[in-house]
Amino acid sequence: MTITLNGKPREIADGMTVAGLLQELRIEQKQVVVERNAAILPKQRYAEETLAEGDILEIVHFVGGG
Amino acid sequence: MRITVNEREHHLPPGVTLARLRSEIKPDADLMIVNGYPADADQRLAEGDQVVLIRRGEQPAEEELDALLSARHSPGIQTRLRKACVGIAGVGGLGSAVALALARLGVGQLIVADFDMVEPSNLNRQQYFLDQIGLPKVYALRDTLRRINPHVRLTACHLKLTAANLGEIFTPVQVLVEAFDRVDQKVMLVETFAACCPETPIVTGSGMAGYEPANSIQTRQSGQRLFVCGDGETAAGPGVGLMSPRVGIVAHHQANAVLRLLLELAP
Numbered sequence: 066m067t068i069t070l071n072g073k074p075r076e077i078a079d080g081m082t083v084a085g086l087l088q089e090l091r092i093e094q095k096q097v098v099v100e101r102n103a104a105i106l107p108k109q110r111y112a113e114e115t116l117a118e119g120d121i122l123e124i125v126h127f128v129g130g131g
Numbered sequence: 132m133r134i135t136v137n138e139r140e141h142h143l144p145p146g147v148t149l150a151r152l153r154s155e156i157k158p159d160a161d162l163m164i165v166n167g168y169p170a171d172a173d174q175r176l177a178e179g180d181q182v183v184l185i186r187r188g189e190q191p192a193e194e195e196l197d198a199l200l201s202a203r204h205s206p207g208i209q210t211r212l213r214k215a216c217v218g219i220a221g222v223g224g225l226g227s228a229v230a231l232a233l234a235r236l237g238v239g240q241l242i243v244a245d246f247d248m249v250e251p252s253n254l255n256r257q258q259y260f261l262d263q264i265g266l267p268k269v270y271a272l273r274d275t276l277r278r279i280n281p282h283v284r285l286t287a288c289h290l291k292l293t294a295a296n297l298g299e300i301f302t303p304v305q306v307l308v309e310a311f312d313r314v315d316q317k318v319m320l321v322e323t324f325a326a327c328c329p330e331t332p333i334v335t336g337s338g339m340a341g342y343e344p345a346n347s348i349q350t351r352q353s354g355q356r357l358f359v360c361g362d363g364e365t366a367a368g369p370g371v372g373l374m375s376p377r378v379g380i381v382a383h384h385q386a387n388a389v390l391r392l393l394l395e396l397a398p
Contacts, residue, residue: 096314098321100354105325125353127317127337130367131225131310131378 066118077116084111087124098125132178137195138202149174153184160184193282200237200280208394209237215393216240218304220292220320222268223247224373225336226310227258228382229389234276234283236390241276244288244300245269256375294319298327306392308385309335312367321357331356334388334398338362339381340371348377350384350398358398360384 067074070086077086083106087094099106100123106114116122132145136156143152150172153160163170164183176182191199201209215238219226222245230241245268249259263271269287276285288300297320301307307328309320317335324333338361339348347362361381367373388398 095318098318098353098357100357103354104329105322105354105357107322107326123353125357125359126363127314127335127359128361128364128366129312129314130338130340130365130373131221131223131312131317131336131381 066116068116068118068120068122070122071124081116082112083114083116083122086116086122087111090124092124092126096126096128098127099123100125132176134176134178134180134182136182137184138198143176145178146175148172149176149182152176152182157184157186159186159189161186190281196280196282197237200235204236211393212237212390213239215306216242216304217389217393218242218301218307219244219310220297220301220307221245221310221312221316222272223253223310223312224256224375224378225339225382225385226308227268227272228379229308229310229386230272230276230285231258231279232383232386233389234280236386237280238283238389238393240284240286240303242286242288242301242304243269243272244290244292244297246289246291256373256378292316292320294323297323302328304331306389307331307333308389309333310382310385314366325356329356332358332392334358334360334385334392336360336381336385338365339377340365340367340373342374342377345377345380348380348384350388352398358388360388 066079067076083099102121134141134143149163149170162185166181217233217238219230222243247268249263249266249268249271253259259271267289269289273285273287276283307324309317311317337359343365350360352358391398
């Protein structure tokens with residue numbers, strides 16, 4: 066199925082969770098904030114939230130310093 | 132003729148002298164500036180002249196200070212800023228600079244939180260001074276802001292922000308600024324605050340180390356209420372330190388984003 070990831074279409078497997086997608090992208094959970102359909106997702110939901118066709122996902126990376 | 136005195140417009144008879152103006156408006160002034168230059172009492176004024184009458188060492192009263200500070204601002208925004216409440220999580224390199232910028236703007240209330248003390252190595256980029264070394268940053272910042280605009284109400288929280296306490300501390304704010312140093316803290320703040328205050332925008336900082344070109348720093352929006360200021364890439368680390376120019380640029384991107392959000396504009 067197709068979702069939009071950071072503004073670009075992406076094909077993902079049915080039943081993919083947010084946690085699974087981050088793993089596939091080799092992204093460390095603790096360095097990102099994930100927004101699903103404009104709502105910021107708490108970390109404890111990453112393994113529970115199954116993505117759906119047409120979802121709009123933003124993965125926002127943070128780096129240290131400030 | 133119309134003459135502006137201390138940023139307020141007055142209507143005066145033609146040919147009035149500076150001395151006469153002073154005696155009517157501010158008799159105790161000992162420094163008079165006309166159109167940007169110091170002037171003598173016997174100078175005759177002309178239509179449109181901008182006069183500043185100062186008594187050295189005097190601090191203006193709240194109303195006058197408000198008018199003076201906002202004289203350079205675009206019209207109509209001052210009332211909104213005075214009623215605004217902004218939170219700043221962390222007052223290191225980013226947070227201290229944001230706090231100063233917002234105080235100079237005349238934002239009415241700031242809530243700042245940080246557990247840290249001023250150390251000498253902070254002085255390369257943080258808005259603290261040699262005589263503040265050892266003080267908790269939030270109290271040093273409060274002292275500094277009082278010297279700029281004592282009418283800004285600052286709530287100084289000398290504590291470590293955690294998922295458990297930050298909601299209660301920052302509930303009153305209209306905008307929250309994330310000004311932490313560590314990635315895990317940045318992420319924790321964004322997620323926790325979004326859960327407790329989903330309608331409130333949060334302006335974060337990410338990617339500001341070193342001395343890469345300034346033009347790589349931007350303000351980006353993500354979703355409805357998350358804003359990220361920085362280049363998004365340049366992490367602080369060994370060999371890539373935090374230096375005042377880029378840290379200051381990100382801090383002022385954040386301050387400008389706050390200003391625009393308070394005026395209900397998209398950053």
